[in-house]
Amino acid sequence: MHIILSAAISADGYLDDMADTPLTFSSREDIEDVHALRAMSDAILVGANTCRNDNPSLTVRHGNTDIQPTKIVMTRSGNFDRNTRFFTEGTAEKIVLTSGDPCDHLKDIATIIPFDGSANDATCQLQAHGIKTLMIEGGAQIQQYFLDAGTIDEIRLSKNQHIIVNDPRAPAFPQHALPSATVMREQTYGQNSVTWHATAKNIDQTLLRHAVAQAEKSPAADRYRVGCVIADTHHRIISTGFTQETDATCHAEQAAIDKALKNGFDLTGCAIYSSMEPCSKRASAPKSCSERIIDAKFKKVVYAYREPAIFVDCEGHAMLEKAGLTVIENTVFAPLVIRQNAHLLSGA
Ligand SMILES: NC(=O)c1ccc[n+]([C@@H]2O[C@H](COP(=O)([O-])OP(=O)(O)OC[C@H]3O[C@@H](n4cnc5c(N)ncnc54)[C@H](OP(=O)(O)O)[C@@H]3O)[C@@H](O)[C@H]2O)c1
Structure with a gap:
């Protein structure tokens, strides 16, 4: 609980x-x-x-x-x-x-x-x-x-x-x-x-809840509503993001990482929390969110809900783990993520 x-x-x-x-x-x-x-x-x-x-x-x-x-x-x-x-x-x-x-x-x-x-x-x-x-x-x-x-x-x-x-x-x-x-x-x-x-x-779970709260801001009606927060090594939230925050195709992790880098943060060793598994394939951008996370040298990824195979077969968890990151799936807030995405996951 x-x-x-x-x-x-x-x-x-x-x-x-x-x-x-x-x-x-x-x-x-x-x-x-x-x-x-x-x-x-x-x-x-x-x-x-x-x-x-x-x-x-x-x-x-x-x-x-x-x-x-x-x-x-x-x-x-x-x-x-x-x-x-x-x-x-x-x-x-x-x-x-x-x-x-x-x-x-x-x-x-x-x-x-x-x-x-x-x-x-x-x-x-x-x-x-x-x-x-x-x-x-x-x-x-x-x-x-x-x-x-x-x-x-x-x-x-x-x-x-x-x-x-x-x-x-x-x-x-x-x-x-x-x-x-x-x-x-x-x-x-x-x-x-x-x-x-x-x-x-349970600091990871607490920060994950803040990521799930960010998803509430996402207007997406035809794609997943995802929220994300980035925490430094002292567990302070240094950046936030949600689906479509900056443009029609923007992902939550992408928005949070771009804002953090723009604000001059070095993300090496930081942790990223996302309401859904970070994507591993992207048609609308040159790099997937998992690749961006690896490039920015994050240490840990925590997410609430594994992406089902509706649009693509997501391999974010495996890709991030293979790159040496600690990857945690914590499902306490999964029912909330399903509710936020009922337009796509009503049968989940
Ligand atoms: N500013 C805020 O955010 C905020 C929020 C909420 C409340 N408040 C204020 O806080 C004040 C009330 O606080 P309070 O400390 O007097 O009372 P409270 O914490 O609201 O309630 C105390 C009552 O809870 C029950 N209780 C406590 N421990 C229990 C236990 N181990 N098992 C079962 N029941 C237990 C007892 O009820 P019984 O007496 O029925 O046995 C006890 O009298 C009000 O003035 C209110 O305006 C402020």
Whole structure:
């Protein structure tokens, strides 16, 4: 399972203030990005206090609203108002993950999943329920609980530079979790500066998810929608690309490599992550993406989905391995790649 923790904080690290209504930290662009991340996740999880205090609907309301991930709330007490938006809004499955009260009173409106109180068992139970990508949205207790258990793969932290809470009673993001994490990427969305941190758990898988996210930008309707990121030896994303980013025939890896070289990066020893196996034959360009990867002296290639023989017999994996690169096929996000390419892979 891949677990993303997403939090929005004030400039001084708080998740909320002590007022009755929840504080909004996110700019519109930031909210849109969070909703895109929700749409890429199988499920969104919050703690019972967040559900009770903020009454969030936890639906996707920007971008592709056809996709509605499963909603999960964690509780010991089972103390919920059935009329909260968590239960009443959206068509997605609602799960109550409980380590205490059996929650029989919610059986008609939610799936009840008991667990033994440990974060490991919580994730095992959810995985057994078919959840492969989980987005945890808080609050403070839940963040601390999963971070302390070492179950988080990546953290998306959005800091509003203009809001100061300065109230020690208010819930704060558990900052202590960050020092051991690598900053993969930083981006500004209006008043929010967003940092993406990878924990040591599975950095290749985390960077691969960012490649798969790039594919969402591809407009391709008659070819594969592929996304790519390039990371340096410190796991920092130095370039990104997606199919048709620069012209009608451009491949994702080609776009990312060309941009990186144009920006003066030496790609020797770097790693390239692609949502699909890099191509080995190209009718529309003198070199295939696999040849470009070999020429640029990359050390490692990680991809999510092996190209099926629809257009050509792709031999990218074998070609790259023969050239001495480490090649990893990680299929955790393969269902997402199939969904992104449903126009060509509906039978896959
Ligand atoms: N800025 C942001 O990104 C963001 C995001 C989300 C929330 N928030 C804020 O965070 C605040 C809420 O945070 P919080 O720390 O008070 O609460 P929380 O983390 O949302 O929820 C805590 C609750 O989760 C349940 N829980 C915790 N550990 C559990 C375990 N091991 N097994 C089963 N259930 C467990 C318990 O529910 P029971 O009491 O039912 O047993 C506990 O009271 C709100 O002010 C909200 O606005 C901010």
